[in-house]
Amino acid sequence: MRTSKRTTTARRRVTCVARQGRWQRGQAYVELIVMSLAVVPLFMLMPMIAKYQDISHAAQMASRYVAFEAMNNHPGSTGWRSEAALAADVRRRFFGESSAPIKTGDTAGEFDAHRNLFWRAPGGAPLITRFDDVTVQTANAGSQDGTPYLLHSAMGLRAHGIHSGTVIVALANLPAGIRSLEPFDRIDLSIVRRTSLVPDAWAATSxxxxxxxxxxxxxxxxxxxxxxxxxxxxxxxxxxxxxxxxxxxxxxxxxxxxxxxxxxxxxxx
Known part of the structure; x- marks a missing residue:
């Protein structure tokens, strides 16, 4: 009698395990499909994110260049450089090919030899359609009334204000019709970076x-x-x-x- 009850209990356990196995059959496959719907598009978008980050870094370095140009060119020396001249330097030196020589008055041409070939969309089109899509803005605050300064006249110091250099990069939309690239096919992305500094150094000679x-x-x-x-x-x-x-x-x-x-x-x- 005891043997019969033990056998029946064991059989029930085996039956339950078998049923659970049938119920769980394909669960891992379904989980993989669900995770792939979220992970695969992100994985395919990673190269584009890297390109956007590279352009962002170039914009940051370009804004520093624009701001630090004021250290050598301000009303106390030779006067501010124009935004057009700064934009020409920035486009050639920061948004062109990495091996471009640094030459005065050099401008970037609208051809592949002057472009950074890494900054391309999946279809091969450049992310920066035209070099004119890179613009430069400069601003100077507090240069006359000495707002950011305190008693600078009493100390014999000049107050040329806080000079800001801004670089704006308008990027082309990615090709439409590719689900993994959405929403970058319609957001009209622009990268803006700004650097501010005091252009006239107050270093004493002794x-x-x-x-x-x-x-x-x-x-x-x-x-x-x-x-x-x-x-x-x-x-x-x-x-x-x-x-x-x-x-x-x-x-x-x-x-x-x-x-x-x-x-x-x-x-x-």
Whole structure:
């Protein structure tokens, strides 16, 4: 009797396992198909994403070039360069072929020899249809009223403002009719990158020049430079144990001057 019950229980278990196997048959295949619907289009789009990222990096570097051109060309030197001249440089040096030489006045031509052949759509068409689709914008803020600056006139500093360089790249849409490329076939994508900086450097030629610029900002320095410092210093000296304690060095910034030791300097050749 016991053997019969054990046999019946075992048979039931085998039957349940067999039924579960029939029910689960093809489950992995269905899961693979469902996952493929999401993963395969993304996998096929990865080369295009890499190209977009490469163009984005080129736009960022181009915007830095446009902004840093202001370091050598601003009202304090030769004047701002025009957007047309900057755009011509950017198109040839950053959006053309990577081996293009750097030459003054060089312009990019609308032919494959001047293009970056990596930036192409699946059909072979260039992602940047024309070099004119790369545009440059410049802006300068606070150059007259000194908005971003504080007491720059008192320090003898020029305020040419914050200069911004913007590069805009209008990309061509990808070919229509390819499901894995949607929605990049109709979004009219543009990549915009901007860099801002202060074009006129405020570097001092010597520690003495830095002291002359910033020392006058403190009222106490001006007062003590006028001779009051000597009188106050004499009084402090007389009252501090017959001069054993040195008086405060009011108005004297040379106490904190950075001086390079003579043995660390190399003679100019």
């Amino acid at each position: 520690p003495a020049q830095a002291e002359s610029r910033f020392g006058g900002l403190a009222l106490v320095n001006e007062l003590f430079d006028s001779g009051i410092g000597d009188v106050v210093g004499f009084g402090i000296t007389a009252s501090e144990l017959l001069g054993r304690v040195a008086p405060p060095a009011f108005g004297q910034l040379d106490e904190w001057r950075d001086v390079v030791p003579a043995d660390r300097l190399k003679p100019a050749e």
